Amino acid sequence: xxxxxxxxxxxxxxxxxxxxxxxxxxxxxxxxxxxxxxxxxxxxxxxxxxxxxxxxxxxxxxxxxxxxxxxxxxxxxxxxxxxxxxxxxxxxxxxxxxxxxxxxxxxxxxxxxxxxxxxxxxxxxxxxxxxxxxxxxxxxxxxxxxxxxxxxxxxxxxxxxxxxxxxxxxxxxxxxxxxxxxxxxxxxxxxxxxxxxxxxxxxxxxxxxxxxxxxxxxxxxxxxxxxxxxxxxxxxxxxxxxxxxxxxxxxxxxxxxxxxxxxxxxxxxxxxxxxxxxxxxxxxxxxxxxxxxxxxxxxxxxxxxxxxxxxxxxxxxxxxxxxxxxxxxxxxxxxxxxxxxxxxxxxxxxxxxxxxxxxxxxxxxxxxxxxxxxxxxxxxxxxxxxxxxxxxxxxxxxxxxxxxxxxxxxx
Numbered sequence: 001x002x003x004x005x006x007x008x009x010x011x012x013x014x015x016x017x018x019x020x021x022x023x024x025x026x027x028x029x030x031x032x033x034x035x036x037x038x039x040x041x042x043x044x045x046x047x048x049x050x051x052x053x054x055x056x057x058x059x060x061x062x063x064x065x066x067x068x069x070x071x072x073x074x075x076x077x078x079x080x081x082x083x084x085x086x087x088x089x090x091x092x093x094x095x096x097x098x099x100x101x102x103x104x105x106x107x108x109x110x111x112x113x114x115x116x117x118x119x120x121x122x123x124x125x126x127x128x129x130x131x132x133x134x135x136x137x138x139x140x141x142x143x144x145x146x147x148x149x150x151x152x153x154x155x156x157x158x159x160x161x162x163x164x165x166x167x168x169x170x171x172x173x174x175x176x177x178x179x180x181x182x183x184x185x186x187x188x189x190x191x192x193x194x195x196x197x198x199x200x201x202x203x204x205x206x207x208x209x210x211x212x213x214x215x216x217x218x219x220x221x222x223x224x225x226x227x228x229x230x231x232x233x234x235x236x237x238x239x240x241x242x243x244x245x246x247x248x249x250x251x252x253x254x255x256x257x258x259x260x261x262x263x264x265x266x267x268x269x270x271x272x273x274x275x276x277x278x279x280x281x282x283x284x285x286x287x288x289x290x291x292x293x294x295x296x297x298x299x300x301x302x303x304x305x306x307x308x309x310x311x312x313x314x315x316x317x318x319x320x321x322x323x324x325x326x327x328x329x330x331x332x333x334x335x336x337x338x339x340x341x342x343x344x345x346x347x348x349x350x351x352x353x354x355x356x357x358x359x360x361x362x363x364x365x366x367x368x369x370x371x372x373x374x375x376x377x378x379x380x381x382x383x384x385x386x387x388x389x390x391x392x393x394x395x396x397x398x399x400x401x402x403x404x405x406x407x408x409x410x411x
Contacts, residue, residue: 015074016401019116019123020057021139023131024082024108027062029069030293035196035318036130036153038293039393042197044075046394053398056123058112078115083107109135113142125401127151127170133162140165149404151194152176154315155336158184168404170194172316173337179313190408192400195341196316197393198325198385203297205327205382213302216286221251223368226303226328228257228296228319231271236309236333236356238270241277243309243360244284252284252368257299259290300326304374305367308332309360311352317341321388324381329374331363345384346377 020043022028022036029044030037040057047053051074059065061079069077116122116139126143128136130153140148146167150156153172158180168190171177177191218224225244229235237256244254260268278285291299300306306323308314313336320330321341330347332338333356339349348367350359367374 015052015054016124016405017054017056017121018401019126020055020129021109021112021126021136022057022059022129024060024080024106025131026060027065028057028059028077029065031062031064031068033290033293038318039196040129042199042390043394043397044072046390047074048072050394050398053401056116056119058115060108076119078112078119080108080111080115083111106132106135110138113139116142123147124405125149128166130154134159134165137161137165146408152180152315155313156180158186168192170400172196173340175313175337175340176315190404194396194400195388195393196318196321197388197390198318198322200325200385200389202294203300203322203325203385205378206297206301208302209298212298216255216288216302217283218253218255218286218302223249223252223304224255224302225252225364226255226257226299226306226323227309228299228306228322229308231256231258231260231268231274233270234310234312236311238274238277239311239357240307240309240360241274241281241285242357243364244281245277246357246361247365249365249368250284252364254281254285255288255299255303256285257288257291257296296322297326300328303328305364306330307360307364308338309356310335310338311356312336314338320347321385325385325388327378327382329367329377330381331360331367341388343384345381347381348377 020040022040026032026034026037028037029041044055044057047055053074055075056078057075058078058080061081066079122143126139126148129151133150136148145165148166149168149170150166151170155176163185169180169186170192171180172195174193177193181188181191227237227240231237241254244252260271300323306328308317308320308330310333315337317332317338320332320338323330324345330342330345332342332347332349333352334349335352348363350356350363
């Protein structure tokens with residue numbers, strides 16, 4: 001018996017091995033942006049400091065990402081090229097969601113599965129990070145449904161296929177959790193809420209970067225409204241520009257930070273539409289294009305107001321939390337999980353609908369005319385943002401991992 005005891009102690013003290021599988025679109029670490037990739041980067045870096053987990057993370061290859069990942073001690077990156085023609089599988093998402101039929105297997109996920117054979121021992125837990133979640137079906141069969149969790153980064157309708165693949169979910173808001181459970185047979189005890197995070201050491205209040213503000217063409221008396229995010233119709237940026245057109249106040253200006261495809265240089269018809277709208281507003285609108293995450297705090301700090309005018313059910317609102325962490329007041333639409341994140345921040349929430357541009361215009365004008373209220377909102381937001389620190393995010397993930405492995409997911 002004495003001979004076996006050291007092995008038992010070793011087994012008891014070993015770190016859980018967790019495989020992270022993001023969609024094969026952007027690299028990890030997040031050198032090209034992306035909300036999922038940024039959150040994974042936070043998780044990996046905090047694990048380097050805390051060392052409570054052994055992480056495996058699949059990713060599409062990228063030289064800048066490889067360099068950023070050099071020296072990781074507690075994370076093994078699996079850089080797996082996209083097989084030629086993998087994008088032809090994505091239209092099958094429609095078939096899966098409407099008919100509950102599994103789409104043809106994306107060969108990139110097959111290569112992830114094969115890579116695991118070269119990285120023994122196998123993972124104790126697999127977390128699929130958004131994207132086409134049914135593509136992890138073979139990995140689930142290989143390691144068992146109970147070891148697989150789906151991290152829901154957006155509104156996701158469960159299908160019979162999903163219930164056979166995943167033994168639990170991680171939802172980034174109560175809204176997302178409840179919405180998923182409406183169509184799932186999953187035990188609610190295995191449906192966790194895992195709120196998003198921001199790096200509150202970088203995203204924190206500070207003096208406005210006057211040189212950057214001047215370089216972007218804004219004067220001392222200008223009231224700068226910031227939109228930050230992917231330029232997509234669902235994000236509502238065109239409605240924000242309509243609101244600006246309703247405000248006959250030349251000092252109220254709009255700064256648009258982002259691009260249609262994150263760090264890539266492709267253009268889109270929607271961007272051309274926005275540029276046409278901007279020309280009608282003269283010098284009141286500035287586009288920056290894609291800005292790396294590490295540079296974003298200065299852009300938040302130069303703004304007088306941050307607007308998140310999403311037109312769909314926003315799962316969480318990472319931009320709103322980053323803005324709050326930098327001490328900026330937030331104006332947003334009431335959608336999805338957004339109210340959960342903004343609770344206690346004194347943010348202004350408007351309803352989505354046909355008159356959304358009018359509501360945004362009225363709110364912007366009101367905040368422009370009440371700078372003391374903006375300062376009060378900024379202070380309340382900074383306090384609220386501390387609830388979404390990277391440290392809290394990591395500790396909650398470790399707690400969930402331990403709960404699943406030790407208790408089978410009982411809350």
